[in-house]
Amino acid sequence: MITKEMIDRINFLYHKSKSEGLTEEEKLEQLKLRREYIKEIRNRVKQQLDNIEFVDQHECSDDCCHHHHSR
Structure with a gap:
């Protein structure tokens, strides 16, 4: 787990370097x-x-807000 102390120490060592x-x-x-x-x-x-x-595009209804038209 990333802790605040770990991030503080990483930053301290970076600046010191x-x-x-x-x-x-x-x-x-x-x-x-x-x-x-x-x-x-x-x-x-x-x-x-x-x-x-993942949702199959064919599951959308006719009034779906996504555009699945072929180009």
Whole structure:
């Protein structure tokens, strides 16, 4: 789970890396945090995509608001 503390730490390490540089330990921490963050975002996107329900266009009635005309 992405927490506010995790995001704060990622941002802190980013700004420190630009201003004064990071120690090797901080570089490893930054890498680990970024990987966790990206993994969580991917999981959220996957969950959203898995919940998409496709509707067959032929199920629409004549007064449907969508346009399914062939071009």
